[in-house]
Amino acid sequence: MDRFVSTFTNKIDAKGRVSIPAPFRAVLERDGYSSGGIYCYPSIDAPALDAGGERLAKKIDGLLAGLPDYSDERDELSVALYGDVQVLGIDGDGRIVVPESLRRHAGLQDQVTFVGLGDKFQMWAPQAFEDRRARAREKAQEHRKLFGAGSAHRSGGDDERARE
Structure with missing residues (x-):
């Protein structure tokens, strides 16, 4: 399978570490996620985090490419998406550390619900x-x-x- 599908809820520890569901890690590996980790940013329209690998970055690039260079719309979308992106490393156990600023945006406390949305996934309380x-x-x-x-x-x- 090459899409993020299904919903999983995992525990997040006091340090902000949470395991990415194994099916999502498999999609990320096939997607060729950045060796530095996954892309993660606050959702523009929800109290959630958007995340994914290279396919997500290419979709964002495509959105931006459709807007005129130096336009306000392109600058605003760039800031809203790429300006807030954090690259989260995946450790040997398949965990990421979700920074406090991202946890605060999504209201994450002791659990995270991972939701597959095809080319990306979201993390929700x-x-x-x-x-x-x-x-x-x-x-x-x-x-x-x-x-x-x-x-x-x-x-x-x-x-x-x-x-x-």
Whole structure:
């Protein structure tokens, strides 16, 4: 598997060390994460941390490349993403040390919930993630009809062409 998937909750110790789930480490290894460690930064829109390897860095590069050089938008996005990135080393036991500033942003205390999001993963305080998951499921249910409507619309178009 080459994507971060699933959800895991691990303990974080008093020094801020936490084990990255083994499936996530396997994805990072295949991704060719930086020899210095993983990229980690405060999420722009959530009390969570975004993290990943080289694929995440390339996605950020792609976002920035789509904006004009020296534009305010590019500068702001660069500051928001790369300006706050910390490279977290992975020790021989598969652990990282989450710095205090990052723990404070995400409200991490004694546990961390790792959430796979495809090309990246997030780290959340467990209860904050449960609240987030409930909202996401609720919204997905609300929008479920839209997903079905798109396929019905497409098949409706095919039926109309078949009748012509």
